Amino acid sequence: MQAWPLARKIQVTQTRIMEWYYHYGGNVAVSFSGGKDSTVLLDMARRAFPEIRAVFVDTGLEYPEIREFVKTVPNVVWLRPELAFPKVIERYGYPIVSKEVARRIYYARKGSAWAFQHLAGLNKDGTPSRFNERFMKWRFLLDAPFPISDYCCTVMKKxxxxxxxxxxGAMQIIGTMACESAIRQNSYLKNGCNAFHKKEPTSQPMSFWLEQDVLQYLQFTGIPYASGIYGQITEQKGKLVTTGAHRTGCMFCMFGAHLEKEPNRFQRMALTHPNQYDYCIHKLGCGAALDYIGVPYAA
Known part of the structure; x- marks a missing residue:
């Protein structure tokens, strides 16, 4: 499905949106982050149902250009989390490395046997696990002098x-894609696009899309997007790329930062958003967390 042409992906995605919409009698909403993926999703949904609502969670962690773009989009409900980010990291911990690693560090520190075993590369029964070997190199984080968890996204967005x-009662339509992470790929393989059967049903009708499809859609349709942060869409070495940020998300999120080539997200932030950079690195203490895992952040 990921190899399908864009026209077929659009057709199937809009069909999944329509199935979701009619199943819930129109009481649905598009989860809209202001990023390029959810911008494409909202456009496809409103081509079928112009009155469909969008929901934006104003976490305070978005790039200012994203917030300004969201303000230009009609019929968007703004929500706020109950806890601000400083309180989240104080209560639960810093989001570093990945959700899977941070979750295991958090629960291992609370004495959970399964988390200790995974960090040791073992199955629940104590036998070696090739699947859990990837967690072993992060076991040193158990001794980190700061809290770590994956709860940030849960508290701030979910x-x-x-x-x-x-x-x-509005059932959510979300613009996540299986190519973004192993967790999302496994979720799609288990539930498909429209997970009617889940305890909390959700629709992810773009699950089989790739980033190239998103950029091609934006370029082909010419719809407005947050160009203030993404820049323009150009072609390099046969692929579409943005001249600005490639991903937006939460500005202070450290998940995956260790995998990025320099200049990474924080080094770019130091140049493009110095006030937010100073607050993140120094006042919130994210610099110390990045130092501990060996991620550079100075411009």
Whole structure:
């Protein structure tokens, strides 16, 4: 499906959106981050249903250019998390390395046997696990002088959306793609695009898209997107790329930063958003966390 031409992907995605919409009698909402993926999703949804609502969670961690772009989009409900980011990292911990690693560090520190075993490269029964070997090199984080967890996304983004869904009954349509992480790939393989059967049903109708499809859609349709942060879409070595940021998400998120080539997200932030950089690195203490895992951040 990932190898399908864009026209077929658009057709199948809009079909999945329509199935979701009619299944819930139109009481649905598009989870809209202001990023390029959710911008494409919202455009496809509104081509079929112009009145469909969008929901934006104003975490305070978005790039200012993203927030300004969201303000230009009509019929968007703004939500806020109950805890600000400084309180989240104080209570739960810093989001470093990956959600999977951070979750295991958090629970291992609380005495969970399964988390200790995974960090030792073992299965629950104590036998060696090729799957869990990837966690072994991060076992040193158990001794880190700061808290670590994967709860940031849950508290800052998921909980406000869940509250909105409980209050309104509006079932979410989300622009995540399987190519973004192993977790999302496994979720798609297990649930498909429209997970009607889940305890908290969700629709991910773009799961089989690739980033190239998103950029091609934006270029082909010419719809507005947050060009203030992404820049222009150009072609380099046969691939579409953005001249600005490649991914936006939360400005202070450290997940995956160790995999980036220099200049990484924080080194770029130092040049493009110096005030946010200073707050993140020095006032919030993210610099110390990055130092501990060997990620450079000075411009």
């Amino acid at each position: 909980q406000p959306i869940h509250r909105f869904t409980r209050q309104t």
